[in-house]
Amino acid sequence: MLNKEITFNPMKILTSAYHFFRPRALGITVAFLFLAVLMVSVFFTSWPSVDQLPQNLEDPSNIEGIGVMIFTDFVVPFEILSIVLLSSMIGAIYMAKGDDAQ
Amino acid sequence: MAIGDLAFLIPLLPALAFVLTFFLGKKLPNGGAIIPIAAIATSFVISLLITLNLLQNPGEVITQSYSWFAMFNLGILVDPLAAVMLTMVTFVSLLIHIYSVGYMSHDRSQSRYFAETALFTASMLSLILSDNILQLFISWELVGVCSYLLIGFWYQKPAAATAAKKAFLTTRIGDVMFLAGIVILFSDLFKIFNGTIPDGVFIMRFDEIFAHIPELAAMNANILGMEVSHITIITLLFFGGAVGKSGQFPLHVWLPDAMEGPTTVSALIHAATMVTAGVYLVARTFPMFIAAPDTLLVVAYLGAFTAIFAATMGIVMNDLKRVLAYSTISQLGYMMLGLGIGAAIGAEAVGMSIFHLINHAFFKALLFLCAGSVIHAVGTHDMRQLGGVAKVMPITAATMIIAALSLAGFGIPGTIFGTSGFFSKDAIIEGAYLFGESSGMWIPYVLSIVAALLTSIYIFRLIFMTFFGKPRTDYGGHESHASMTIPLSILALLALFFGGLTSRRFNDFVSETFGNNFVNMNIPELAEMGGYHLAAHVGHEPVLILWMPLIVAVAGLLIAYLIYGLKVVNMDNLVSRNNPVYKLLYNRYYQNAIFTDFISVKIIYEGFAFAVRSIDRGFDWVVNWISDVTIETGDSLRQFQTGVIQTYATAVVAGVGLLIVLIKVIMEVI
Amino acid sequence: MIPIELYVGLAVIIFTIGLYGFMTQRSGIRMLMSVELMLNSANLNLVAFSSYNADLTGQVFALYSIALAACEAAIGFAILMTIFRMRDTINLDSFNILRW
Numbered sequence: 001m002l003n004k005e006i007t008f009n010p011m012k013i014l015t016s017a018y019h020f021f022r023p024r025a026l027g028i029t030v031a032f033l034f035l036a037v038l039m040v041s042v043f044f045t046s047w048p049s050v051d052q053l054p055q056n057l058e059d060p061s062n063i064e065g066i067g068v069m070i071f072t073d074f075v076v077p078f079e080i081l082s083i084v085l086l087s088s089m090i091g092a093i094y095m096a097k098g099d100d101a102q
Numbered sequence: 103m104a105i106g107d108l109a110f111l112i113p114l115l116p117a118l119a120f121v122l123t124f125f126l127g128k129k130l131p132n133g134g135a136i137i138p139i140a141a142i143a144t145s146f147v148i149s150l151l152i153t154l155n156l157l158q159n160p161g162e163v164i165t166q167s168y169s170w171f172a173m174f175n176l177g178i179l180v181d182p183l184a185a186v187m188l189t190m191v192t193f194v195s196l197l198i199h200i201y202s203v204g205y206m207s208h209d210r211s212q213s214r215y216f217a218e219t220a221l222f223t224a225s226m227l228s229l230i231l232s233d234n235i236l237q238l239f240i241s242w243e244l245v246g247v248c249s250y251l252l253i254g255f256w257y258q259k260p261a262a263a264t265a266a267k268k269a270f271l272t273t274r275i276g277d278v279m280f281l282a283g284i285v286i287l288f289s290d291l292f293k294i295f296n297g298t299i300p301d302g303v304f305i306m307r308f309d310e311i312f313a314h315i316p317e318l319a320a321m322n323a324n325i326l327g328m329e330v331s332h333i334t335i336i337t338l339l340f341f342g343g344a345v346g347k348s349g350q351f352p353l354h355v356w357l358p359d360a361m362e363g364p365t366t367v368s369a370l371i372h373a374a375t376m377v378t379a380g381v382y383l384v385a386r387t388f389p390m391f392i393a394a395p396d397t398l399l400v401v402a403y404l405g406a407f408t409a410i411f412a413a414t415m416g417i418v419m420n421d422l423k424r425v426l427a428y429s430t431i432s433q434l435g436y437m438m439l440g441l442g443i444g445a446a447i448g449a450e451a452v453g454m455s456i457f458h459l460i461n462h463a464f465f466k467a468l469l470f471l472c473a474g475s476v477i478h479a480v481g482t483h484d485m486r487q488l489g490g491v492a493k494v495m496p497i498t499a500a501t502m503i504i505a506a507l508s509l510a511g512f513g514i515p516g517t518i519f520g521t522s523g524f525f526s527k528d529a530i531i532e533g534a535y536l537f538g539e540s541s542g543m544w545i546p547y548v549l550s551i552v553a554a555l556l557t558s559i560y561i562f563r564l565i566f567m568t569f570f571g572k573p574r575t576d577y578g579g580h581e582s583h584a585s586m587t588i589p590l591s592i593l594a595l596l597a598l599f600f601g602g603l604t605s606r607r608f609n610d611f612v613s614e615t616f617g618n619n620f621v622n623m624n625i626p627e628l629a630e631m632g633g634y635h636l637a638a639h640v641g642h643e644p645v646l647i648l649w650m651p652l653i654v655a656v657a658g659l660l661i662a663y664l665i666y667g668l669k670v671v672n673m674d675n676l677v678s679r680n681n682p683v684y685k686l687l688y689n690r691y692y693q694n695a696i697f698t699d700f701i702s703v704k705i706i707y708e709g710f711a712f713a714v715r716s717i718d719r720g721f722d723w724v725v726n727w728i729s730d731v732t733i734e735t736g737d738s739l740r741q742f743q744t745g746v747i748q749t750y751a752t753a754v755v756a757g758v759g760l761l762i763v764l765i766k767v768i769m770e771v772i
Numbered sequence: 773m774i775p776i777e778l779y780v781g782l783a784v785i786i787f788t789i790g791l792y793g794f795m796t797q798r799s800g801i802r803m804l805m806s807v808e809l810m811l812n813s814a815n816l817n818l819v820a821f822s823s824y825n826a827d828l829t830g831q832v833f834a835l836y837s838i839a840l841a842a843c844e845a846a847i848g849f850a851i852l853m854t855i856f857r858m859r860d861t862i863n864l865d866s867f868n869i870l871r872w
Contacts (some may be wrong), residue, residue, distance in 0.1 A: 024796055030752055031792040033759040038784040041762075047776050049824035065828050066835070074832055081839055088843035092850035223809030534776045746864065748803075 105151045106164035109180050112148055113231060115141035116224035120217050127213025134213050135203045138220035142199060145227065146158065146192035153185040160614055167233055168303065175304035177235030182384060183456060183615040186608070187230045187378075190460045192469045194373050195223045197589040201471050202366045204585040205478055209364075214253060219370060223249035226375040230382065232433015234306040235284055238386070242280065242347070242379060246273050249376050253363040262362040263331030269356035275379075276353055287311065290318055290332055308386070312623055315393045319631050337390050337397040340383060348380025348434045351408045357431055361423040365474030368423060372430040373467035378459050381437045385452045388618055392444055393628040402442025402537065406549035409435030413556035417563065422473050422483040425564050427468070429509065432553060433462050439546055440530040445634040446537040449616050449625040453609035454533055458526035460608075461601050465508040465523055468593040475586055476568065485567040492569035495590035498586045499569045501594040506565050506596040510558040510655045515648040522601030529609075535647050540635055554651050558658020566666035653670060673680045779820035786813035800852045800862040804845060811841045 021028065070078050119141035127134030157160060160182075167177025180188070199219065199720055206212050225248055229241035247270075254266025291305045292315045321332035344350070349357040357377070361368055371377060384391060384401065391397050409432045414429035437455045443452030476491055477483045477497045492499035504521070512526040513520015520528075531550050538544040574659075616623040629635075742753075790809030797803050813835045822830025852862050859866065 027752065027792055027796040030756045030759065030795065031788050033763075034755055034791060035784065035788040037759050037762045037766075038788070039781060040766075040785055042780045043777050047780070047824070049776050049819075050826050053773065053823065053826075062828060062831070066831055069828050069832050070835070073829075074836075075838060081836055085839060085843055088847050092846040095850035096853045097845075136867075743871055745868030748795050748864075751791075755791060755795070 104162075105155055106162065106180065107150065108356065109152060109164050109178050109231065110149050110166070112145045112192070113224045115145050115222045116227065120224060120334075120660060123220055124217040125507045127217060130213075131550070132203050132207065132212060133216050135199065135216050137198045137517055138216050139196065141220065142192055142196045142223055145223075146189070146196050149185065149192050152180055153189045156180070156182055157611065160611075162282060163750055165233060167307065169302075169304070173299045173303065173305050174351065175234055175307060177233040177304075177307065178231040178495075179308065180231065181450065181615045182611050183382075184230050186456060186460060187382060188610060189741060190463050191223065191230065191375060193377075194463050194593075195219075195226075195370065195375070197593060198366050198370050198373075198467060198471070201369075201474075201586050201589040202364075204583040205474055206364065208380040211255070215252075215364070216253050218255070219367070222252060222370060222375055225735070226379065229379055232750050233308060234304060235287070235311065236306045238285055238383070239280065242343070242383075243277065243663065245376055245379055248269060248276065249273070249360070249371055252367040252371070253360045254362075255363050255367060255599070255625060259362065262449065265356070265359035265362040269360050271590040272353050272356040276343045279339045279346070280343025280383075280445050283343065286339065287318075287336050288680040290321060290336075293321075294318075311387075312389045315390060315628060315630065318390075319393055321411075331395060333390060333394045334397055335399075337387070337394040339402065340390075342389055342399055343382030344383050345404070347382070347383070348377050348438070349408075349431045350380070350404055350434065350438060351411060354412065354431045354557070355425040358424050358427040361421070361427050365423065365470055365477055367672055368427070369467045369470035369474065372470060373463045374428070377430060377434055378463065381434065381441070381455060381459055381520065384438070384441050385456055385615075387580045388441070388444065388449070388452050389623045389625070389628055391441070392448070392625060392634065393631045398634065399543075400442075401438055402534075402546050405435045405438025405440070405442050406534070406546035406553070407435070408432070409439060409553040410549045410556065411435075413553045413560060415557060417559040420485050422485055422488070422564065422568065423470075424489055425485075425560055426469050426473060429469070429561065430466060432557060433458070433509075433551055433598035434529060435553070436530050436550065437462070439550055442546070443533040443537040445629075446540045446769050448629060450609060451533065452615065454526065454529045455614040456612050457601075457604075457608050458530055461508070461522035461597070464593055464600060465505040465521075465597040468505040468590060468597050469509065471504065471586070471590055472498050473592065475590065478586075479513065485564065485590065487567045488573075489571045490495075490569070490573040494733065498590065501587075501590040502569065503565060504594045505597050506561045508601075509561050510658060511554065512650050513602075513654065514656055520602055522597050524651070525601035528648075531651050532647065550651060551654060555658050557656040558655045559662050562659050562662030563666050566662055571666075589651045617754075776820060776824045778841050780817060783813040783816040783820070785815065786810075800855065801849075801867050803864065804848045804852070804867050807848075808841060808845065811837060838860075 114137060119138040123134045123137045127137070130136065152164065164178065164180040167175045170176045199216070202219070206215050206425050209215065222245065225241050225244035229238055229245060232238035232241060250266050250270040253269050254262050257260045257266070288306065291311070291314060292299075295303075295305065298668060306311060317334040318336070319331050322329050323335060324330075325333060325335075346353045357372075360371060363371075386765050391401065410433035412428045414436065416432065419425045437458050440458055441451055443454075473483070476488070476495065479495060479498075480488065480491065482488065491703030503712065508521035508523035511521065511524040513524030513528070515528065531547070531554065534547040534550045538547040546687065616625060742749075787810050790806045790813065793806030793809065794803055797806060815837055818834040818837070822828060822834070826864040855867070856862050
């Protein structure tokens, strides 16, 4: 199996390519259209950015900063998120248990 | 409060009774018959009081009118003509309703019956009360609808359904003519007013119409090279409506078929309501008729012809009710003749005609109710199977004989002894004589006197075949219940004595219709406009002419007695399919073949209807094409809704992509 | 310094791959995976812009969105399990009762 002879048969490749692309033609077309549009937008837009990335060689991590922000500025979304997580967990378990719940 | 203020209640109470009976009747005993009976009884009392009041104070004509819209109004007018009609209609209708309680007691749809008869009565009453021609037309149509409902009361029977349709469609021909007349009248009046109608003037009201008769007569139209006055056209069209409703010659075909309804309905239609509507219309618009050249002659000739035409058919019919139906047509012919001879005697003709109408209502209602009583008890209406009924049903037989005497017109001229029918019919025949004398046209008189002979023959043939002799088949008969015999007795008394007691007074009273504070017409002047020469009053005829109706009536009785009572003449040879005259009469002059099979089926149905159908198919095709295209488009478009979420996602993404490209391109171009 | 366009471009490519997967795959689990890809390309964007603008907010919200993705995945898989129990398949093509 491993030493299966690899032959180059352009006709066969084209045929298999055709059979691969034929049912996916619409999806591929749409995806490429979308990709092209986005790529054009991305590369022809001047994004705002700082000139120099902040560098802190002693502590390259920004975990501390993120933690502080979560518990100060964004504590309300954080709490809400915890409730969402809990309820989705309960819902998922309830649904996944199915009929033998009782 | 004057009794006249209650006049509006007369049609309103039966109409209310219709609503109540229709919705509550099923829950009440006897189909809620008590509601219409009470309502119509109240209406009768009001009408009677109004009539008595009018008799004492001839000037107190009741007029009320309210603006409806634009130049039209709703209103009531109770003058002598309307008052006597109201009293008669409510009275006969009341008796028929009481009688129906017994007659319809076995029918499951009693409440529907009583509701419909109440509506029928209400429509007729509102027709009589109308003070303008538009309201009259609306009620006229309502009467038509109710007659359709009632003739087809037993709609399970195909014959009844067909008869109802026939009645409705035949009278509709007349109705269309009537409507055309109204439209022409309206446009003419509009022209007379130059299109500006002052406030408070309702141009369709009778007084307004009559006031403009001279202008109408002055308008001429050119039809087929002949100069015809507008008033002639209008009156002829009105008369066309009356021909349809009152069963005159070409449009009488529905009337015999209308016997398919319950017998009480026949009594109601033939005596009190529907068929008298046409006569009433002509009487109501009589000033227009007398001002119109030649219209009254048409009325007279057609009336006389119908009288004899129907009488000949009445002689050969074997169905109890059909004989009476043809008798009704014949008597309606007399009424029309009575109006037509107004060409010779003026407004008195209206009195005579309405007098006959009232008397006819009494004895014809009586005849029908008696026939109903026989049919109810015996269960058949073929006279060949009856005979000797007088022994088991003495009251019915006695009352029916009274009615027959009244119909045939027995009485002694010059005295007050005589049946009701005698006074009125005699007056009309004598009027026809005067008409002949003054104009030289004797045909109506001859026709009417021959018709009187035939009337006597057919009605006594009916009496002898039904009530005397030996029973021809076994039937278990019994006298009807008191609720049926009491109305019969009351009607019999009226059929005997009403005419004698009121004869002279009545004519004068009704003739006052056109000379009071509402409508004040100078009839002789109008007659001059129409080119008629009014003769002197009735009562100056030779003695022979006075006695002639009685002579023919007795002759008819004797002929009928000889043939059907003593059987001195063997009728079997005469009554056979080989006798062409008998065949012609029995087949009713082949009207059915001509009207139904030829005109209706061949011309209307196969010819006209085919053309209309082709056009209709064309429209159908267009409409169907539009709908087909819509359906197919929708069918193919809905395939987009695959129900698979990826498809939608793909579409959204593709759409967004395309939109962005489009915006980009547009931005570049701009 | 790596230009930000490359990060965003990478995010776009990942997003398109997820999109393509979502559009073409029939299996419910593969579709959920594609959705994860799209979410993560968004996270990538968030982090990239956060870094390049010296603002930690974006990274905080990247964390939140990861948590939400966990919720979504948990519920999605639970639904798929229910569907599987009902029909013995998670091929979402056969769930087209909302069709015309």
